[in-house]
Amino acid sequence: MEPIITFKERCRLCYSCVRSCPVKAIKVDNGFAQIMYNRCIGCGNCLSCPQQAKAVVDRMGQTQELLTSGAPVVAVLGCSFPAFFHAITPGQLVAALKNLGFCEVHEGAYGARMIADAYKEVLRQTEIPLVSSHCPAVVSLIERHYPKLIPNLAGVVSPMIAMGRFIKGILGKDTKVIYISTCIAGKFEVQAAESSSAIDVVLTYQEIDKFFKGRGINPASLAEAPFDGLDPDNARIFTLTGGPLKVFEVEPDFLDTEIISAEGENHAIDIIRDLAAGRITPSFVDLRLCDGGCVDGPARDQTLNHFYKRKLIVNYNDSTLPYKTAPHYRSTTSIPDLMRPYSNKSCRLPSPGKDDIKRILHSTNKFTQSDELNCRACGYNTCREHAVAVFQGLADIEMCLPHNLQQVEDDRGRLMQKYELIRRELDRQLGDDPIVGNDSKIQEVLELIRQVGPTPTTVLIRGETGTGKELTARAIHRLSLRNDKPLVTVNCTTITDSLLESELFGHKKGAFTGAIGDKKGLFEAANGGTIFLDEIGDITPKLQAELLRVLDLGEVRPVGGAAPKKVDVRLIAATNKNLEQGVSEGWFREDLYYRLNVFNIHLPPLRNRQDSIPSLAEHFLDKARKKLNKNIAGIEDRAVKAMQHYPWPGNIREMQNVIERSSVLTKGTIIRLENLPTIFADTYERCSNGEVNRRHASFKAERELHISRTEKNLIQRYLEETGGNVAKAARLANIPRRTFYRLLEKHGLEIVQRVRTKSAEQEAPE
């Protein structure tokens, strides 16, 4: 497994890894940034991901397995260890490692000591510019990205590999060697074929520290133990800036241009690029990718500054460390083969032509040079570099931040336009719809709407389904002084009980599973305007109590929140339930009932509004005409008559649907009885037979019919003239009030008039 992995789900596409990768070995694809290992040089920069989406693969389990396998396991400490384990002595660190189960502990600096002689030899023999190879990231950089310089690489192993070969050469191949340092590239290096089997595991200081903690080992409490192997002497400074040249005994003069010693990815890449281009031709280039040398490798102690770490290393170099060297390490034949080969590991990506770049730039709205902002938000230094990466399949177009912002702005504009269109359409469909009807009942309703509209009074609208309760609520809001503020409509049965409370009153973050943030409720959304609670008879007793609180105190309490919020909302409620029965049966709170029942509007069912059927039919036909863009002139009389005798269980909504459906079905310009659902033909037949039968009935029956009609018309007229006041109407008709009531009953002129009549009666004494 590769030493660094990506946790897809943590990647938030901030492109910080793209930005920090010196060789752009990151591919953004499928919604996350992944490492392209064939381009990666193991510098470890991507581990600084703010979301911790990149992590070093845990090798502690593997180490533990080796330690318990029975094979001898040797620990080798990289030269920089005193700058990490600075709170304990080197001898205590050795003791702690032995406590973990390591049989020997060596200083990796001895590896630097060993390769120094090899370097002197290679330097003496080489005539082309020689590039040092002790930094595995620099080796990878050349093998993967500048293969032209492979012949320039010193064919000498790194100090780490030298140590592995040295120890295994003496103790035998079955010995396991674990190298511990600040280096991440070393983890990649030991996986490469060229250095395989020299080192078994590479750990960072952090990993070994975790190991101590996991095993309850406190190195500071331990007595010092001596190192094994050989004392590296002054090779301990190898880790520092300038350290390798000192150890290799290559000491240039101040003005020397033949020897280059540099650190840091920018310098290293610049120098390698110039070498490859032949712009510089020094005799020796000593390079390390980490700025500050190995002591400042990616797994360093981040809390210490470079110069303090330098001081720690210098002190360590000056001190005498306890050593207990076994005689076999002193044998002159113990020095292993320190040479190594290299291979071309570059994989060339396709190069885009000018037109390709242009096309990609255009797709992110970059048409002129000034459109190329080179803002680097995508992680690439220039818009062109990003375009090349897009062409090569490394980057996404969507990585361009200015382009995305422009897109969001454009989308916002488009959505605003759509919203505006939909709002107008909704207004057309709902808000501006007139309340149609010329029967006395609906005229009375209209009068009530006109009276209550401009007041702040709570209104309770009652009536069967589809009778126009919502339409009435809209009309009331339109006539109110709040009509410039929202009318929020809530159907209490469409939202589940548990959600309705939070929908109405809002909730605080964490109030329940899924409450990931604070949310305002619909009462707050309606602040200053009106809220229409449809089907109020269906809300739970708990919600009834909360609602009462809103009505009494004018404040809402969000679910999970302690502090109430003031709201100024007018309430219109509607129900087709019998709330009085609810109160007596206990499922509707009495106090809420009285609070709602301030001003009642009762919408009559359509079957009691036969007189309005022709005008409603015409109204809905007009709507269907516009909606379907169909030339329909009218509805034939037979169809209207059938509609007048149909009981309309779904009321006006049903009628609207029937007319729209018939408009779709009709082939001519007139909606005929046959275009209506078949039940209307039956209804028509029944009512026609009734008329024919009546025509053939006796004179007496015919006379009764006419008298009854005249009686009904007269009663309606008296009511109209007295504004629905039954007491006055009875006086005008010169009949007792009780007789007038009986006639109302007989002709089906009920409830609405009676409600009004009752209140009017109280005002008007007999």
Ligand SMILES: Nc1ncnc2c1ncn2[C@@H]1O[C@H](COP(=O)(O)OP(=O)(O)OP(=O)(O)O)[C@@H](O)[C@H]1O
């Ligand atoms: N008097 C009327 N004039 C014109 N259209 C009407 C009238 N009454 C109702 N409508 C139309 O009938 C349909 C149903 O009306 P609305 O939704 O207001 O009924 P409702 O009583 O609130 O229904 P529900 O009880 O199912 O919620 C709507 O399209 C509305 O525009």
